[in-house]
Amino acid sequence: MTTKNKKDDSPILEVTNLKKYFPIQKGIFKKIVGNVRAVDGVDFSINKGETVSLVGESGCGKTTTARCIMRALDPTSGEIKFKTKNNEIIDLSKLSKDEVRPYRDDIQMIFQDPFSSLNPRMTLFDIVGEPLLVNGMKAKKEREERVSEIMHQVGLRPEYMMRFPHAFSGGQRQRIGIARALSINPSLIVADEPVSALDVSVQAQVLNLMMDLQDQLNLTYLFVSHDLSVVSQISDRVIVMYVGKIVESGTPKQIFESPKHPYTSALLSSVPKADPRLRQERIVLKGEVANAADPPSGCTFRTRCPNPTDDCRDGNIEMGLIEVSPGHWVDQCCVNCG
Ligand SMILES: Nc1ncnc2c1ncn2[C@@H]1O[C@H](COP(=O)(O)OP(=O)(O)OP(=O)(O)O)[C@@H](O)[C@H]1O
Ligand SMILES: [Mg+2]
Secondary structure: OOOOOOOOOOEEEEEEEEEEEEEEEEOOOOEEEEEEEEEEEEEEEEEOOOEEEEEOOOOOOHHHHHHHHOOOOOOOEEEEEEEOOOOOEEEHHHOOHHHHHHHHOOEEEEOOOOOOOOOOOOOHHHHHHHHHHHOOOOOHHHHHHHHHHHHHHOOOOHHHHHOOHHHOOHHHHHHHHHHHHHOOOOOEEEEEOOOOOOOHHHHHHHHHHHHHHHHHHOOEEEEEOOOHHHHHHHOOEEEEEEOOEEEEEEOHHHHHHOOOOHHHHHHHHOOOOOOHHHOOOOOOOOOOOOOOOOOOOOOOOOOOOOOOOHHHHHOOOOOOEEEEEOOEEEEHHHOOOO
């Protein structure tokens, strides 16, 4: 894996107080009886050239956050400020679907499942070349040249351009997904569990490829994963989510070596360690994951916290993140609960 060198301090993406509530409807009149608070006030930014990872248990709102940024979902409220290639800053959350279209090419997505995310009836040329065609590259020869170049970049042989996805292995298919995402030169890639469906050995190859491409093409990644061992290797910053909220964020060193939130500590304790001497006792949190449709009063984490107090329940403790060391942010209510 090569080291990254083209980071700068200007944010390419700035998400402020992002919320996405899904209404719960009942009866034939579809009366709204509540909301699933899938994303409930999330703030973070990503600098150009960085890899920022979103982690947390299933259902904590990672994919919903990613899909709001892609504007595949309309956010309920909040800002999603994105710096375009012309250095124009636009708030994607305020634009209609039509207004978003010109900026969509700058942000591309890599999906989890390379088996179902590729159309089995399309050749590689069609899959990778489709975004080029949509963007006005009408001449087939020109598209062939670009598809060939990008296939080469992702480690696929251009001679296979006219084959169908079923002829390829899982890792190769994920390379096709990456090639499609990269064909129109995006600057931000949102990768939702891009290696979770792959064998461990293939995972490393695809991650290495993604890191190399980041260097070559100066890409910025928002990387969604539940696999902390993957995240520790590739991230510049890690954001831990619990039931729609960020509970801790920092560098991989801060998060993995000195976690401050009991939820982060519990997540880390469940990561298998290769060396048996390093194995630590697994921290099992009591209770169930809080229900995003009916979150607990006060601190959302209090129903699983090892040291909850009445003040946590009543919300008497200030909520929100505080900076415990430069760049290391932890939820105020839980900072001393670990
Ligand atoms: N279209 C939808 N309608 C209603 N609820 C939804 C919808 N999409 C997601 N949710 C709910 O929002 C919450 C967050 O879901 P999300 O898919 O973002 O979680 P996740 O962190 O990506 O989980 P996973 O690790 O399983 O992919 C969950 O409670 C989920 O049930
Ligand atoms: Mg998800």
